[in-house]
Amino acid sequence: MDQLAEHFWAGCAAGELLFQRCVDCNQVQFYPRGVCLHCGSEHVEWKVSRGVGTIFSLTRVERAPNDSFRALVPYSLALIDLDEGFRIMAHANPQLKIGDRVRATFFNHDNLALPRFEPT
Amino acid sequence: MAYLSGTFCSPFGRHGGSTAINLMATAARGALRDAELKPPQIDGLLTGYATTFAHLMLANVLAEHCGLQPDYCHAIQSGGASGLTMVMLARELIRSGRCKNVLVVAGENRLTGQTRDMAIQALSQVGHADYEVPFGPTVPAYYALLAARYLHEHSLSEADLAEFAVLMRQHAATHPGAHQRDAIAIADVLASKPIATPLKLLDCCPISDGAAAIVVSIEPTAKTSVRIRGSGQAHRHQHVSQIVDINATGAKAAADLAFQEARVDRGRIEYLGIYDSFTITLMMLLEEIGFAERGEAAAKIRNGDFSKQSSQPLNTHGGLLSYGHCGVAGGMAHLVEAVRQLSMNAGERQISEREWAYVHADGGVMSAHVGLVLQREK
Numbered sequence: 275m276d277q278l279a280e281h282f283w284a285g286c287a288a289g290e291l292l293f294q295r296c297v298d299c300n301q302v303q304f305y306p307r308g309v310c311l312h313c314g315s316e317h318v319e320w321k322v323s324r325g326v327g328t329i330f331s332l333t334r335v336e337r338a339p340n341d342s343f344r345a346l347v348p349y350s351l352a353l354i355d356l357d358e359g360f361r362i363m364a365h366a367n368p369q370l371k372i373g374d375r376v377r378a379t380f381f382n383h384d385n386l387a388l389p390r391f392e393p394t
Numbered sequence: 395m396a397y398l399s400g401t402f403c404s405p406f407g408r409h410g411g412s413t414a415i416n417l418m419a420t421a422a423r424g425a426l427r428d429a430e431l432k433p434p435q436i437d438g439l440l441t442g443y444a445t446t447f448a449h450l451m452l453a454n455v456l457a458e459h460c461g462l463q464p465d466y467c468h469a470i471q472s473g474g475a476s477g478l479t480m481v482m483l484a485r486e487l488i489r490s491g492r493c494k495n496v497l498v499v500a501g502e503n504r505l506t507g508q509t510r511d512m513a514i515q516a517l518s519q520v521g522h523a524d525y526e527v528p529f530g531p532t533v534p535a536y537y538a539l540l541a542a543r544y545l546h547e548h549s550l551s552e553a554d555l556a557e558f559a560v561l562m563r564q565h566a567a568t569h570p571g572a573h574q575r576d577a578i579a580i581a582d583v584l585a586s587k588p589i590a591t592p593l594k595l596l597d598c599c600p601i602s603d604g605a606a607a608i609v610v611s612i613e614p615t616a617k618t619s620v621r622i623r624g625s626g627q628a629h630r631h632q633h634v635s636q637i638v639d640i641n642a643t644g645a646k647a648a649a650d651l652a653f654q655e656a657r658v659d660r661g662r663i664e665y666l667g668i669y670d671s672f673t674i675t676l677m678m679l680l681e682e683i684g685f686a687e688r689g690e691a692a693a694k695i696r697n698g699d700f701s702k703q704s705s706q707p708l709n710t711h712g713g714l715l716s717y718g719h720c721g722v723a724g725g726m727a728h729l730v731e732a733v734r735q736l737s738m739n740a741g742e743r744q745i746s747e748r749e750w751a752y753v754h755a756d757g758g759v760m761s762a763h764v765g766l767v768l769q770r771e772k
Contacts (some may be wrong), residue, residue, distance in 0.1 A: 279524035305525045333538035335530065336588040339518045340511065344532030351535055351590075351622075353543075353635055363526045363539075363635040372546045386528055 278306040281320070286387040291323040291378050293360050305361035320390050321350075324393060325378030327356035329370050360368055364389040397486035398496070398620045398768070400429025400609035403711075403730040405450070405571035406718030409603035410506050414444035414452075415459055417501035417605035421723070422460050427608035430615055431495055438487050438496030440462040440480040442722025445516045446507035466493055470562040473520060473757025474669060475627075476500065477606070477726035478764035482583040482625040484610035494612045500722030501605025503518050515602050520758050522633045534598050534672065536634045536759040538590035541674035543640055545592060545730050550677075552592045554692035555652040556583035558673040559596045559715055566704070566712025568743050573602045573718030580663075606726035608733075614771065615699045618737040623658070624767035626651025634759040647762035649754060656661060656767035660749060663767075665735050665745070666706050667728030667753035679754060680708075707745050710735060725755040729766070729769030736770040 276285070282305070285292035296310035297317035303310065310318050311326050330353040338344040352366035355377060365388055370376060376391035402424030409417065418441065426433065428756040437464055441453040449455055452469040456462075458462060466487060472479045477500055484496035504513055517533045526536075533745065560580055566572035586595040610622070628644030628651070631637050653660060664687060670676040681693040685706065686699075694700060700708035709719045711731040714724050732751040734740040 275525050282524075283528075305522065312628045331539045331543035333535055333542055333593075334588075335532065335535050335538075336590065337514075337532060338530055339515050340530075346530065349596065351529055351531055351537055351539065361635055363529055363531070365529060372543065374659065376526040384528070386527060 280358045291325045292320050294318045295321050308386040327354045344346050366391040396488040396622050397611050397614040398733045399611035399615045400425040401730040401733050403606040404604045404729050405533045406602040406604035407573040411446030413641045414447035414502045418499050421607035422499045423607035424608050429609040436495050436497045437465045438493035439467040440498045441469045442476040442500035444502040464524050472762045474725045474766045475755045475762040476722040478755045485622045488612050496610045499607040501739040502721045503603045504720045505601050505603045510766040537672045548689035555673040556580045557692040557695040558676045561581045562713040562715035565710050566716030568713050574716045599714035599719040602720040606718035606723035619771040620733050620736045623769045624656030626765050628763045632761045643760035644763045646660040649683045652765040652767045662750045663752045664748035665684040665751035666708045667732040670715050729753050749768045
């Protein structure tokens with residue numbers, strides 16, 4: 275895991291969903307990089323998301339990749355469009371549907387605080 | 395000019411006691427025999443990768459094992475697109491004058507060389523290590539996220555997806571080398587074990603052992619004169635969470651380049667070899683590339699289109715969904731079948747005489763696209 279990813283996951287542990295915004299061109303990006311993908315500026319800053327967005331897609335996983343996740347089966351993975359203008363993968367409440375409005379919560383799994391989205 | 399002068403595809407399924415290298419060596423010998431070439435005539439060698447044998451110099455290992463001493467030799471990695479990427483590169487090596495006969499090989503004991511968990515875990519690493527893999531996804535889950543959204547946007551159902559599984563199984567039933575040949579119905583697909591909604595077990599290709607090889611040559615052989623007339627690639631993203639528009643994954647862009655180069659329209663195509671790791675893969679590729687209107691591919695199957703008797707038969711070997719999937723060679727099987735059909739060498743599966751074919755593969759999660767336009771010279 276690189277330093278940017280460590281910073282992102284430390285944010286999750288503190289209950290904050292972090293993303294980046296370019297100081298020069300204002301473009302939002304996720305996942306974090308050392309430069310702005312839009313204008314190439316190195317002046318990218320961390321921002322804290324309100325954690326509110328919309329479900330873009332959702333799947334209920336019945337076949338886990340390993341023992342650690344087998345304990346959670348079935349669990350729902352989602353792609354969420356955050357209101358600030360970026361998309362992330364996260365866990366989600368299994369009752370949710372595409373288009374539903376959601377808000378981020380966090381739960382601990384394998385030493386990480388994983389974002390899990392719940393109905394607003 | 396670059397001709398597909400020799401092909402080989404092993405039966406896919408369970409090859410207990412096999413290794414990646416001996417599967418690849420068998421395929422290499424088979425393609426050389428088919429092309430009627432001797433090892434010293436091979437001046438280029440390209441290989442894929444094997445999840446069961448992660449060697450730093452796989453192509454060199456195979457060259458030595460097979461007694462080949464090529465002037466140009468390396469492995470490449472582009473997921474499921476690797477096979478067609480290698481064939482595209484082989485053609486460029488022929489056209490530049492660098493090589494006269496390039497052997498393209500892939501094979502792997504993906505089923506028996508590791509546990510199912512090891513295979514599933516290794517494959518899930520195509521996701522982002524820091525921002526996707528920590529959530530416990532699998533490759534079916536990545537494609538399920540695409541499938542759920544695609545069905546939603548285009549008002550399609552799981553029964554529509556099931557059409558592709560049933561058609562591939564019908565085609566596999568007539569190929570003795572296919573991994574899965576027992577007939578299935580739509581209801582069987584819908585009732586199969588849930589994997590990652592909306593995908594069930596029969597929406598997913600099996601994990602197989604197997605190998606394939608293709609020789610690309612400057613000259614045709616007496617038996618076959620199928621040429622590569624156009625090729626194209628497109629790469630828009632790697633990870634599913636980074637796809638901007640699921641209706642523009644790069645598939646059409648790659649195909650457009652191939653068709654422009656071949657100076658032929660999609661309507662001239664008389665055979666299709668389209669990558670089908672999941673039912674959703676086949677639906678999205680056919681519709682984005684333009685072999686079906688958006689949301690209409692399943693309805694076309696119900697109408698008899700894409701069958702062996704149709705004007706555009708699709709994956710007559712059974713595709714990844716039923717012929718099987720052993721990694722890089724899985725994506726080459728579509729091309730091997732296309733060459734055999736165009737050359738009238740498909741035995742009991744032979745369709746009526748055709749001139750033009752289009753073959754397409756994707757690697758990752760609709761990430762790396764390669765398309766080839768083929769023509770049989772008269």
